[in-house]
Every structure is written in C-alpha cells, then in structure tokens.
Amino acid sequence: MSKPAVRAQDLLVGYGGAPVCAPVTFTLSPGKAVALVGANGSGKSTVLRAVIGLLEPSGGKLAVFGEEVDEREIAFRTQVASVLDDDAYFPALTVYEHLYLTARGHGVVGADGVVTGLLEEFGLTEHSRSLPVALSSGQRRRLLLAAGFVRPRSLLVLDEPEQRLDRAMRDRLAERLVAEKRAGGAVLLATHDPDLVLAVADRAVHVADDVTRVLAPAEAATLISKENP
Numbered sequence: 247m248s249k250p251a252v253r254a255q256d257l258l259v260g261y262g263g264a265p266v267c268a269p270v271t272f273t274l275s276p277g278k279a280v281a282l283v284g285a286n287g288s289g290k291s292t293v294l295r296a297v298i299g300l301l302e303p304s305g306g307k308l309a310v311f312g313e314e315v316d317e318r319e320i321a322f323r324t325q326v327a328s329v330l331d332d333d334a335y336f337p338a339l340t341v342y343e344h345l346y347l348t349a350r351g352h353g354v355v356g357a358d359g360v361v362t363g364l365l366e367e368f369g370l371t372e373h374s375r376s377l378p379v380a381l382s383s384g385q386r387r388r389l390l391l392a393a394g395f396v397r398p399r400s401l402l403v404l405d406e407p408e409q410r411l412d413r414a415m416r417d418r419l420a421e422r423l424v425a426e427k428r429a430g431g432a433v434l435l436a437t438h439d440p441d442l443v444l445a446v447a448d449r450a451v452h453v454a455d456d457v458t459r460v461l462a463p464a465e466a467a468t469l470i471s472k473e474n475p
Contacts, residue, residue, distance in 0.1 A: 248276050249312035251401045251432030252297055258305035259292045265304055266292050268458050272451050276400065279423065279433035281447035283466045285473050288453045290436035291331065291405050297434060298328045298403050310401065324352070327399035329390050331406050335378045341365070341389055342374040349396045364392040367422075369415065384410040395422065402426060404435040408442055420445040440467035 252274040260266045267289030274280045282290040295301040296308060299317030308315055316322055336344050345364060349357035365371045368388040378386055387410040394402060402423075408416050416439065423433050423446045437443060443450055443463050450466030452459045461469065 250275050250309075251278075251311060252280075252434060253309045253312075254293075254297075254306065255308075256306035257293070257296065257303055257308050259289060259296045259301060260304050261292075263304060265289075267453050267455055269306055270451060270453060270458050271306075272449070272460060274401075274432050274434055276432050277427050277430050278448045279427055279435070279446045281443045281450040281463070281466060282434070282436040282453055283438075283443065283450050283461075283470055284453035286438075288455065290453050293453060294328070294330070294403055294405050294434065294436055298326060324398060325400045326403065327394050327397040327401070328403040329394040329405065329407060331409060335386065335389060335393070337378055340375050340377060341370055341381070344378070344389065345392055345396050348393050352397045354396065354398060360396060364396055367418070368392045384412070384415075387411060388415065391419065399431065401432045401434065404433070404437075406436055406438060408437060408439040416442065438470060440470040443467045443470065 250273045254270050254272050256269040256271055258265045258269050270293055272280055282293060284290055292301065296303050299315045311325060339347065342361060345361040346357055349360055354360055365374050368391060370388055373381060373385060378389060391407060407419060411419065420442055426433055433446065444467050447463045450461045450463055452461055452469060
C-alpha cells in the first residue's frame with residue numbers, strides 16, 4: 247500500500263510559538279485532493295507553508311510520503327511542487343525562459359514541448375517573450391501556476407490558485423487538477439472558491455481558531471458561501 251502523501255496529526259502551526267489556528271488533523275492519499283477552507287486569516291496558508299517545509303510546526307506530527315518534512319532534501323523537492331499566493335518569479339527572464347529553466351532544472355524530458363503546451367493551456371503563448379513585470383496580475387498568476395505544473399511531482403500544493411483568474415481559466419484549472427488526481431497525484435489546496443471545492447476536492451478541512459473539522463465537499467462549499475457572501 248502506498249504511503250499517504252500528507253499525514254497531519256494534531257498539527258499546530260504559528261509564529262513565535264503562538265498557534266494561528268486549532269490543531270489540524272487530516273490524511274491525503276495519492277490520487278486524492280483535500281481542500282483547506284476557512285475565513286481569511288484562519289491559518290490555511292500557514293498550514294500549507296508547514297507542509298512544504300517553509301515553516302517549522304509548533305506541535306503535533308506531520309509527514310509527507312512517510313518522512314519528516316525537509317525541503318532541503320532532493321527527494322522532497324522532486325516529489326513536492328507548490329504555488330503560493332505570491333509573485334515568486336525570475337524578473338530578468340521572459341515567460342518562456344522562466345518555465346524552461348524551471349523544467350530543465352528539475353530534469354523534465356522534452357522541456358521545450360512541455361513548456362509550449364503549458365503556455366498554450368494557460369493563455370500565455372502571445373506573452374512568451376515578455377518579462378513578468380509587463381504582465382497583468384492575472385497573467386502573472388497564470389505564469390506561477392504553469393511553473394508549478396511544469397515540475398515533476400507527486401504532491402501539488404496550491405494556495406488560493408483561483409486568485410486573479412477569470413471564470414474560464416478557473417474551470418480549466420479545475421479540469422487540470424482532476425486530471426492530476428487521475429494520474430495518481432495528490433492535491434492539497436487552500437481556496438475560497440466553492441465551485442473549485444466541488445469539482446476537485448474529495449474532502450475538505452475547515453480551519454479555524456477554535457476547532458478544525460473535516461467536511462464533505464458540498465458542506466464545505468456551503469460554508470464558503472456563508473463566510474464569503
């Protein structure tokens with residue numbers, strides 16, 4: 247039996263020893279998706295940062311593919327790809343160069359063809375020779391998402407991937423994530439989009455400061471709509 251992509255047991259995350267949310271417990275298996283939902287500032291992004299090794303947990307247990315999280319390890323970096331809600335791009339490289347360098351740096355075979363396909367998929371073909379600073383905020387978001395998908399991975403971690411995307415691109419993203427699951431990949435995402443939860447997630451975890459709860463996707467979608475009227 248394959249190891250869980252992520253197993254969190256009473257996971258505490260925070261800064262300076264102060265937790266930002268109640269303990270979080272969930273298991274994410276290969277071929278499945280878990281959505282973290284909750285109000286802004288509830289701690290969803292902080293949980294994701296712990297999972298990808300950018301933040302040391304304050305307590306509890308956390309394992310990725312059965313091992314302690316260490317983003318310095320090559321094995322970890324070849325299994326885990328992430329897209330956070332920030333503009334982490336190479337400002338001096340064009341859109342194409344950014345994706346090609348990322349692909350080659352991670353040993354992607356046929357990098358040129360892979361990059362060309364992603365440029366088309368994310369509507370960036372006409373901007374392939376542009377610098378990121380010349381893009382709109384939505385286009386830069388699509389560049390970051392493409393950079394996540396260009397990497398080899400068994401676990402994809404996304405922080406509010408729907409941000410700054412129009413409806414058509416959100417639908418395309420949902421289709422891409424469903425295909426990710428079908429290929430055996432695991433998806434962990436924080437989101438405020440109820441449609442994305444319904445289309446992609448197998449389970450959801452409501453993150454809050456008093457108690458965290460595991461929810462069915464439909465229940466989570468309803469909760470999102472109430473928290474974000």
